[in-house]
Amino acid sequence: MRYVERYGIDLRLGSKLVAVDGPARVATFERAGADGAVERTEERFDMLHVCPPQVAPAVIAASPLAGAGGFVDVDPATLAHPRFANVFAVGDVAGTSNAKTAAAARKMAPVAAANVLALLDGDRPAAAYDGYGSCPLTVERGRIVLAEFGYGGTLTPSFPRWLLDGTRPTRLAWQLKSRLLPWLYWNAMLKGREWLAAPAAHPGRGA
Numbered sequence: 001m002r003y004v005e006r007y008g009i010d011l012r013l014g015s016k017l018v019a020v021d022g023p024a025r026v027a028t029f030e031r032a033g034a035d036g037a038v039e040r041t042e043e044r045f046d047m048l049h050v051c052p053p054q055v056a057p058a059v060i061a062a063s064p065l066a067g068a069g070g071f072v073d074v075d076p077a078t079l080a081h082p083r084f085a086n087v088f089a090v091g092d093v094a095g096t097s098n099a100k101t102a103a104a105a106r107k108m109a110p111v112a113a114a115n116v117l118a119l120l121d122g123d124r125p126a127a128a129y130d131g132y133g134s135c136p137l138t139v140e141r142g143r144i145v146l147a148e149f150g151y152g153g154t155l156t157p158s159f160p161r162w163l164l165d166g167t168r169p170t171r172l173a174w175q176l177k178s179r180l181l182p183w184l185y186w187n188a189m190l191k192g193r194e195w196l197a198a199p200a201a202h203p204g205r206g207a
């Protein structure tokens with residue numbers, strides 16, 4: 001919020017972009033008031049930067065795999081489908097409430113792998129996903145807030161706070177994001193070598 005103030009951002013939470021008239025440079029927003037009545041407003045813009053709503057691919061949303069929101073219906077911990085026992089989902093397409101990030105997919109993959117192997121052995125799920133996601137918030141050149149959190153907003157820092165405080169903007173987080181993580185993603189995650197994302201044991205299975 002200090003950055004919002006420093007940059008003079010007119011923050012209007014709860015506003016939904018519903019239409020854009022490109023040639024006229026007018027964006028239309030809807031916002032529900034305290035009484036629930038929806039107010040429509042038009043804003044002129046010089047530049048519009050839009051994040052589209054997150055939706056599942058049509059092929060998934062229209063399939064029996066989909067849950068209510070269109071994403072693959074899975075148990076939030078085991079990542080197993082509740083109706084199709086041999087189906088697991090990881091990444092953005094999984095219908096879990098974590099922040100949809102590559103960092104989340106990185107932690108989900110070993111959990112799903114462990115549980116697929118357990119299933120193939122005729123066993124119960126062995127591993128649980130805690131909802132970990134990581135959102136590197138670039139607040140200025142050279143400083144990032146490396147926000148890491150799990151289900152329910154629980155802080156899940158990868159580093160001790162004295163080294164890297166994930167609740168504040170730091171230069172170290174910038175270095176990590178710009179230098180170390182690309183190397184890690186390419187040489188470890190995408191090559192299937194992952195020594196920093198060991199799956200946690202499922203609570204029902206003990207340590």
Ligand SMILES: Cc1cc2nc3c(=O)[nH]c(=O)nc-3n(C[C@H](O)[C@H](O)[C@H](O)COP(=O)(O)OP(=O)(O)OC[C@H]3O[C@@H](n4cnc5c(N)ncnc54)[C@H](O)[C@@H]3O)c2cc1C
Binds near residue numbers: 057059100103104
């Ligand atoms: C601008 C931006 C910045 C981001 N920054 C970060 C960040 O800093 N850190 C971070 O951790 N995450 C970040 N993310 C999120 C991250 O990119 C995603 O969470 C991650 O890519 C999800 O991986 P995925 O494999 O689940 O899905 P995807 O990467 O979306 O892969 C799905 C693949 O399936 C393919 N596909 C779709 N339909 C079909 C079909 N019918 N048949 C065959 N193939 C199909 C798609 O083409 C795609 O290649 C960012 C995302 C965006 C958009």
